[in-house]
Amino acid sequence: MTLEVFAKIFAEEEVPLQKFKATGDYVLQFWDNTNGLPQNAVYAMGKDKTGFFWIATEEGLARLDGTTIKVFDKGSYPIMLDQTYYTFFHGKSGIWASSDRSIALLEKTILKVIDCEHIVEDSWIKAISEDANGYLWIGTQDGKVHLWKNDQFNQLPNWKMEVGTETQSLFHMGNGVMLIGTNRGLFAYNYQNNTYSLLTERNVNASKVLVESGRIYIAIPDKGLFRLEEDKKLIELISFEKVKDINFNSLTKDANNNVWAGSTENGIIKINAVGTERYYFDEIKNYTVRKIIYDGENLYLGTHGRGLVIVKPARVRQANHPEILETNVKAVFQDANSNKWVGTKSNGIFRIKDGEISNINTSDGLLLNWINTIGEDAENIYTGTTAGVSVISKNTSKVIGRITEEEGLKSNYVYAVYEDSKERLWILTRYGGLHYRPKNGKLKLIQLPDQFRNTNFNTIKELSNGDILVGSMNYGAFRIVDGVFQENIVLPLKPGENVIYSIHEDLGGDLWFGTHGGIVLYSQGKFNRITKEHGLNSTSVFSITHDGKSGIWISNNFGVQYIPDSELERFKTTGKDNFQATTVTYNKSHGMPNSETNGLIFPSAFKDDEGKIWIPTVEGVGIIDPLNVDWKENSANFQWDEILFADKKMALKETEIIIPAGNSNFQLSFANIDFYNPAEFALSYKIEQLNQEWIPIKDQRTLSFNGLKPGNHTLLVRVLRNGKMDGIHRLDISIKSFFFETLWFKILVISLFIVLVYFVIRYTAKVKIASSLEQLVNQRTLELSTTNHRLKEALEEIESQNVTLKDITWQQSHLVRAPLTKALGLIHLLINYPKYKEVGKSKEELEREILKALEELDGIVRNTHSKSEKFVKDK
Template identity: 50%
Template sequence: MTKVSLKFFCYLLFLFLFAKQPVFSQSGPSTSFENPEVAQNYVMEIWNNSKGLPQNAVFAMEMDNFGYLWTATEEGLARFDGKILTVFDQDRNPEMLEQTYYNFFKTAEGIWAAGDRSIALLNKNIKTVIDCSEITDNALIRAIAENGNGGLLIGNQKGQIFSLDNGTFTALPFWNPDVPLEIFGFYQLKTSILLVGTSKGIYELNQQTSQVKLVTRKDFSALKIFGNSNRIYVYADDEGIFQLDEDYRLENIHSFKQSNMIYPPSLIVDSENSIWASSIESGLIKLTDGNTTQVYYPELQTYTVRKIIKEKENLYLGTLGKGFAIVKPAKIKQLNREVLKEKNIKPIYQTSDSSIWIGTKSDGIYRLKNGKINSWKDSDGLLQNRVNTIGSANRKVYVGSIAGVSIIDQQKGQIIGYLTKENGLQSNYVYAIFRDSKNWLWILTRAGGIHYIDEKGSFHQVELPERYSRTSFISIMELDNKQVLIGSVNEGFFRFENEQLIENQSLPLPMSENLIYSMYEDDAGDLWFATHGGIVLYQRGEFKILKKQNGLKSRSVFSIIADDKSGIWTTNNFGVQYFPNSELEKFKNNTEKDFFIGNNYYDDSHGMPNSETNGLIFPSALKDYSGEIWIPTVEGVGIIQSSSLKDEESKDFLFTWDYVQVGGQKIDIENEIVIPKGERIFQVTFSLIDIESPDRYSFFYRISKTSEEWHPINENRLLNFTGLKPGNYTLQVKVLTHGKIEQIYSLPIQVKATLFESLAFKILVLIAIGILFYFIVKYYYTIRMKRKLESMVNQRTAELSNANGKLKKALSEIERKNKVLIDITWHQSHLVRAPLTKAMGISQLLSQNIDFQEIDLSKDELEQELLKTLEQLDQIVRNTHSMSENIKNNEN
């Protein structure tokens, strides 16, 4: 047999040993509709394996220091914040040494969960797990307490107590009972003093003085020591429940006959000193001032309750096979009438004698008067069992249906007449009946039917323009100025003074949404219309629409009822919403399209028979003479008993950052998040702990450096981040309650950079890139310059080569010309020399005064000869010039 099976067998044996016949001093078992403790005044939520609990048998249950509700099951631990169950098992949390823990022990550090061979500290998450194999050999852990030195005291089934300090177990040296005993539990009195409940009495253990003393008789079997800050109680086997005073005197306050059906491990005491326990047979037992009351919840049937926690007005019940249940006081009550239970309720109306008349969809009409209930159906003469509207005048009750109006004598309770098309109605389909301040009874129907019976009893039909001959009129009210306002389908509202139509205004809605179910006039005289397309405000001739995106729970709004001039209650397909006047004024004055109106919202989780209320009836909700508001739903009547609902505080919650999951590890969030180097994908979770009203919150987030825009958060309260660059960020989560900002919570996030992402590395890279760029540029310009120089050299070389060729050619030409010139010069020099010599000789002769007879020529002849010689020389020069000109012309 496995340890789990053995423990389950021992548990059944334990139940059998305590299963004796019950005796109750006050009352026997009560149903939820007979006992004021648990009647229609409570709602119950059940959390089982279909909602996330690992397994439906709850071994232990406790709240940690953060406010989380922890449960222990055979398949692991579960943590609950009011909305989400988080499972801790060996698959998700490999640090756990075992899957199943059987007992919880609350300490200042948190909850110590005890299993077969280990203990685990629970406080928001699993803080630590300790292997206890050396002290749990065939001995279950029965008690854990702090030892005052930062360690623990652990008591086991064998009666041993060990001190755990710095990971080392040591048998407590001064714990030496003189008889064999079994330890049942510890009860901490002070930091250094605790009580040890055993099978052989109660011992006081003083850790400061290292002393132990027996404070009761040895044959006293203290199965359970429990209490609160005011009182300490002890449950003793076969003796009952005792109160333990400061001097350790025992006073029996509940005899064994009064408490013999109690399952001892479930015993608790609440803040009002009432003792709660589980009954071995079924239900709970409440012991108050010597009186015993059995409390039975039909939802739990015969499932045994193992653990009870009482916090304020809430009960938390851990069961065997049903999971855990939360029992809360109902904020919206249900009508305590079995005959109307789960019926589809239509109009509700109150007559002048304070009687409440309730119409149904298919079961006729009922009257509640002086605690009695009567009904009328078609078998009693009612035209039809489907009731659309109810009104009254002159001690007569008018019941409208799709077959006409049935008239009931209010005093005699008899059907005394009918109004149909045969009597003048425009249509037998009657939508609304209403009595105004003049005692006129208005009757609205299909096919353009507006009728009234005046104060004298005369029947009239209001004449309307032909265009309204097929209009359906479905709602009506009287304004403060005594004008009558009538709402229609598709044609807006009609304003009448006496029976004269003075105004018709169509609403700015699509045809499918243009239905006015209900109307309301505020203190400023502005009109509010409940329609199929939201709430429409008519102010100074202008319309403004409040829609789902502005805070409405549903597109359709069936009724608007003022509550003592402090706000309005509205009904819709999903429950009831309350809007304070301050928020309505904000809506009036706000021009933003994304305006969100603050409101409180209630549904079946707050006590309504069903969240779906009824519309297209009149009246679609009722505020009675005492101020209570009656809400018709598809499964019964909900009653808002007090205006205190609208003033409830929304601050009773705890926001906490939970854990960050990065690199396959879950890390508890303390003050900030540090994302290791190289990690770019991580998840951040948070919790908002409010078991009372977990559905009233909405969440938005943003993270600095990326966006200033707020993003909505889904219900799992988990944020995924991918690809954040290294650096410092601030994660902000905004909490809204019914649209109002409660708080903005911030969490620093540091994303570590790898070596390659560090600033120094980036600077080095930039420097290297700069140097590389410098050399690349330098190399580029060197190559470019080299190529340019080469090109220039080549070009210059080509130019020089060309010039050299030309030069050579020129030189050759010069040489040729020089040769020609030399030839010419040589030739001409020979031609010129002879006449020039001759001329020079003649000139010398003429210059000398010689005797011309000696040379056989006269002076004149010499002069003539000189002249001829010079002319000959001139001709030679001319010929030379002509030759040079010929050379030039040849070159050209």
């Protein structure tokens, strides 16, 4: 009955857990002090409600989103009172993390810290728990229990323990009852009536308490796991004596009610009804596992010395055959009967048929164990090597022949063997060796221009129109129509890049060449190229395989890269300018045997009947199942995190933030939480008001902005999953400005400037007018001065002239008057001469006197005229 009850309570789910049994079925991801963890000893760990994974270490708390770790310590978060936290408890508000003397609430960030200094005194915190009302209970090493309620501490009433009692665990049963595990037994405390009772014998060390369906289970150090009966009896379920390497402190229960424990020596232990089951991981065999969490998909192991180890199901599987594990695999092939053929570098060729594997090598008649290429026809398999082609019968799996230079090959160095739709067998070699053999016919050599007689041909593809396209080294591609050379397509590549590894034809008839210089598109007679700067992981592209669903899978030196058809179409329309391909990479961290895949072989990848893509690597075969890729929309757990400005950190709780004035330089952090395959997501961002193009976000989870102007800005982060839109996340940013940065201030400044300009112009105009007036006045003054001088001279002249005129006038009035009067009088006397008898002179004498008076008058007139002419001349 004991085993039956245990089996019912701790029922296991075998199917999902078996994924960790075979080496090729899982991958290990390590987080330690080399990639973000502050220290390698893990004390506690757990996921909060937002989805972040928290780890407690000796040097602080760490938060993982699946891609990056963020450290919370006293240096970066002064709210913390302690550096080291030892215990986590999942409550309604988040994770309660306890140190020796404080408790922190974790939910996306550190929400608050409770100072417990005055309740521990010479003790320390040992256990924490939360009741149904959300109140926090704290057990200390001195045996006391405290209640944190309404921001106040209250000691548990009537709880009196003898000296030496330690509170080790707390568990709320409901209905106001709390289990208190101590080193002196397990107690049930009713905090509605403040009474308690001992449920076990006095000396039972109830270090851990588990409750399921009303039954109580107690883990006792160094003894085992027990079920508590109503009569205080302990029924042993698992004896730790039988599992001596168990780390008791790691004992936990997962969501599926499996009981787990870490080993002090090797791996982890799953405890079930019939005993124990171990999971070994060579990478951590020397490290103690302290904490375990299993979420139904991943195993999270907190270790002492190795940090956090996440055991994940492999996204890329491996061929589950030890014979080809860790083997340098070359050409891979699936024949018409769905058998898989795996060529190797040194072990010959393997055939996988109905799950069974067999090997054919030089001891069986192969020319060489280094297999460059694999092909077929209806009856045989052909393996090309540097010594020619070996022919293997499909029916007997025996080597039945060879094709070498003796049979007509241009060279024994064979790069590719291929059968087209007309059942012609093509064999490509060095030194211009472009051969084909019709069905039931003889080997023929394609006639090429002389300049190609030494060309090495290494890949081949039959196009949708029946043309044969052959790739070469350094001489581009060759089109063969009906067995006749048609054209040479010269690729725009440098000599070192001009190696065609693979050829792909899309549904539109455009050609994509995998080369040593990236992917070259040949469309409508024009070339374009995708390189590393456009998103490829490597300069070399060894294979291009379409999944038949939504995109191509290319192999290179850094794994396998998925590119959606939508991205290829976008490249066709936009070209390489500003093009950044949205891709997904699968490498060793996803289960690839090695991230370095093999090239210069044929085929360098193939898609099997189930749609799975086989990729050869230097350490085995990686198998990708594109059909199992999750394509759900709006599945990303994107979270805005914090903003940092002026050395202040502030959690982003809303999608709108206000930044105080004077803080145009700031950092924004965010997270895209995913622990299963973060590589599926591609992020990019833009400021809606500033950028038209999306800017790719690589591995960083912070965005820095420098000199962003005050005002309203909209930050957009776009999340693509497997190349498809998952969602766009918006953050409205309002940057406040000082008064001198506001629009009103600018209007005021502009207005004042205009007024100032007006007054300056007016002042300048006045100055100019004044200057002009001054110049005019000066000019006028000068003119007046000159005029005055002239006037003075004129006055002097006038005065002189006046004198002259006066002289003339005087002469006229005096000198002229006398002779004129005399002449007039004498004339009057002559006229009236008869009347004047007493004149005393004769008429002749009178006439002579008149003549004399007139002559005198004439002299005066002449003299006046002479003076007048002189006056005019002087003027």
